[in-house]
Amino acid sequence: MIGTRHPREEDLARLAGGDDGRVRSFLLGRHVRSCVECQDRVAEYQDLRQNLSEGDLPGVNWSFLAPEMRANIRLGLEAGACVRTTRVSTPWSLARSWAAALGPRAAVGFATLAVLVVSGFYVRDVRNRAVAIHAADSTPVLQNTSSGVVLRDGDASMMMLNSADAISQTVSARGEIGARVIDAGTVTITSGYLE
């Protein structure tokens, strides 16, 4: 089927990102190699991915948010566990009750959605664990952010928060960053230090 008509857009996008398994990639690749139109689409997706990976989102410190993201993912998983243990005894009884209440089509739809959500959490948790391992291995980093000066050391961090928008900053190669804030006619300078 793949060799005789164009694959779906999402299949081409996944192929461009190398997100498919070997068999699927082989089958899609066989069509794309013989189809100029699909080759162009795959090239466009590859360019798009390249552009997205090159540009950082402004004003967002992903490394700093990592612990919070991990915490929220765990929250979702544990909350899901609460629901499973208290309301249903087995997956089959859940499926039967859904099928009875919603009809077989809706039940299949919900079951698919549930699989997707759980997979999403699993994939993101794996990625965040990788970030945690990387962070734990890294050396302490001191940086200025819009909220203040933050010292990150593995999974822990200490941020000297600005009480208002910083009007200027000072950076010393000795290992010190300071942020100046003016509030009620007085200047406060908060600083972080690399030991």
Added chain:
Amino acid sequence: MAGLTFGALLYAQETPLDTASSVKIDLPADAPLSLISTTMGDSRATSRGGAIVLDLHMGLTLRNSGFKHIRGVTLLITAQEFAPGGKGSVARPSIDVPPGENFTLPIDIRLVRPVRESSGPLVRVQLDGLLFDDLSFFGPNKLSSQRALTFWEVEAQRDRAYFKQALQARGESGLKQEMLASIAKQADRQQLDVSLTRNGRSTGAAVPATDHVAQFAFLNLPGAPVQPLEGWAAISGNEARSPRIEVVNNSGKPVRYVEIGWLVKDKQGREYLAGSVPGSETTMVLPSGQRAKLQQDTALKFSRGGRPIEIDGMTAYVSQVEFADGHVWVPSRHDLDSSPLLRITAPSPEEQRLADIYAKQGLAALVAELKRY
């Protein structure tokens, strides 16, 4: 859905913090500064999954219990359990607190760490230094607060004298012009986002693997007692590492501290104040006519709005000198106006404070402030 929400509420518990168990405030017994009260505002500890987030919003009310006017204060903040070796500070320069008067200092900190058992206070607050109106100092000075507070005070005296002179010579309209020029200069300054690591490459975004050693260009200020001779840093894309600058003491007095202002230029020719390269933390005494090398083994990575700033050139100038007798030198207003490049340097905290008074309270309030001392 109700179960999910209930689970979420249980999981993201928030508890208010009390001062006694979470914060330890240490003021030396002989300090001319007394702690009057501490407020914790809406300080909270939030447990979220595998992490604990502490938001501390404290206000310390302190009293000048000595006999001199306080011109500046620095508090050392440590949270050893959260970021091992991590420390911060809160400084308040450009103040004039007479004996017996109170003032309040805010301390706002966010701490994040994996959940684990712990005992003892979460944060320790210590006095690091007090500077008085005669430039005498009190405190353990672990953060070299004496030097920082003294430089801020000398800059403040220079700038107050400059604006007072403008008022005296050209009247209120002259002072207004100076303030408008200062505000415009501050608005023109472009600031960089900087991440700093010790001993080698900073982590995060990819940088080209090819390092090259770039030399500093120097801007010599006519009145500077110390002159830079040569210097370089390893450059790799938006990262500069291990800056080294050789200086010579051209004054007739021994010098114990030098700091170099560091400007970088991007590929588009825009200039930014990157930071400073100070002398060694250990006591350095540079006799008259002698040379010394300032070097720091840190890596600085520059970006702006999330985009790396590719370094195309570097300029340096002498920004602070401390003599062995404790006197300090800072560039004069004339020095700072001598090069368009120095427009991008940060104004003193006092100039920023005076400009803020003018912008928010008007010219009359500024004139009254300049007449205070």
